[in-house]
Amino acid sequence: MESYYQTILNLIAQSPNSDSLFQSFLRLLTESTGCDSAVFLITDLNNLGDSHSDYIYNVPVEHQNIYESYYDQIDKTNETISTCRQDLVFVQDLPEALTSREVENDFMAPNGYKGRAAFAFPRSNNYVTNLYLCRDGDFSENDRKRLARSTHSIRLAVQEILNNERRKNFARSLLNATGSLGGLLGYVIVDDKMxxxxxDSDLVFLFVKKQIKIENQKVHIYEPGLANILDMSARFGAMMTYPATDSDFTYDIAMAPTSLLRGLLPWEIPPKGVVIAVYDRHRCVIHLKKLMDCYGLTRTEAETTLHFSQKPHNKLLASELSKAPETVRTHVKRAMHKMGAHSQSELVRLVLSITMP
Structure with missing residues (x-):
């Protein structure tokens, strides 16, 4: 199944919103599991009733309508499933008390067949997903075990999708809580015991390692000024910021009580917790550090190269950076040499390979 995991990641990279590309993945998945059709549903639990992204393969239109008419009932089940801590839940194995009677007894499988392998992938965020694999005939115990094993790669792919969605939504909530500083690099949420x-993005804390260290699932604050800010933020329930500087760059560390975050599920928000976020207002710190660390560029060379990739014109760039055109040309040539690029277009491609999300 690993190849199918890679397939879905490739499809997401090409076009996250393309039904036809996603259906290609579902077709491969359906064939590999000996089924006839598949439905993949993503539900945002914070916006029930208007929050569905579904991808359908080989399901007749009349049965698609039946399926979609049961969104509300499926949402109720999804909401319950989302509280489970297991990586994978076989919906048909859930106790009857946890599922709605409509879904258990009245809901027709999307293609009209009785055999339905229904999996839910709960995650510790606002999204829960269901994968329905259907065929004409019941699934034996061995079939169920095989399907459960095969979902490992699917789960990884689903996690990739949800992490992308989660980062987007969480960033919005975080920016609202921390004053919309912009340029979010990463965050950590801690309880009252740290x-x-x-x-998200433990890499970012390498950039502020003089102030913050994460070890054995605990956050340690080394700088007294930052510790005071953290204490005041928690005590007064307010957002506060602190400038963090290393040898080359300056970051903003924002702290806010978790009570200021909105739109998250209960287990994501410890009642007396604090969210610590690291921001780069200029939005280029990570890219500069990657160019410097990977290719040995100086900071000036990295800055020039990064700007050049966005505006590959020496004279215009020189004016924008307040440098002589010859200086810009020299920095670009040095970067080309260090990065092994034989042309300016190749240099731009190399930089984009680092800076593109």
Missing amino acids: NVVDM
Whole structure:
């Protein structure tokens, strides 16, 4: 199944919103599991009733309508499933008390067949997903075990999708809570004992390692000024910022009580917790560090090269950077040599390979 995991990642990279590309993945998945049709549903639990992205393969239109008419009931089940801690839940194995009677007894499989392997992938965020694999005939115990094993790669792919969605929505909530500083690099949420509850992009904390260290799932604050800011933020329930500087760059560390975050599920928000976020207002720190670390560029060469990739014209760039055109040309040539690029277009491609998300 690993090849199918890679397939879906490739499809996402090409066009995240293309039904036809996603259906290609579902077709491969359906064939590999000996089924006839598949439905993949993503539900945002914060916006029930108007929050569905579904991808359908080989399901007749009349049965698609039946399926979509049961969104509300499926949402109720999804909301319950989302509280489970397992990586994978086989919906048909859930206790009857956890599922709505409509879904258990009245809901027709999307293609009209009785055999329905229904999986839910709960995640610790606002999204839950269902994958329905259907065929004409029941699934034996061995079939169920095989399907459960095969979902490992699917789960990884689903996690990739949800992480992308989650980062987007969480960033919006975080920016609202921390004053919309812009240029979010990463965050960590801690409880009142400084235990890590959730974290995005632990790489970013390499940039502020003089101030913050994460070890054994605990956050340690080394700078007294930052510790005071953290204490005041938690005590007064307010957002506060602190400038963090290393040898080359300056960052903003924002702290806010988790009570200021909106639109998240209960287990994501410890009641007396704090969210610590790192921002780069100029939005280029990570890219500069990558160019410097990967290719040995100086900071000036990295800055010039980064700007050149966005505006590959020496004279215009020289004016924008307040440098002589010859200076810009020299920095670009040095960067080409260090990066092994034989042309300016190749240099731009190399830079874009680093800076593109």
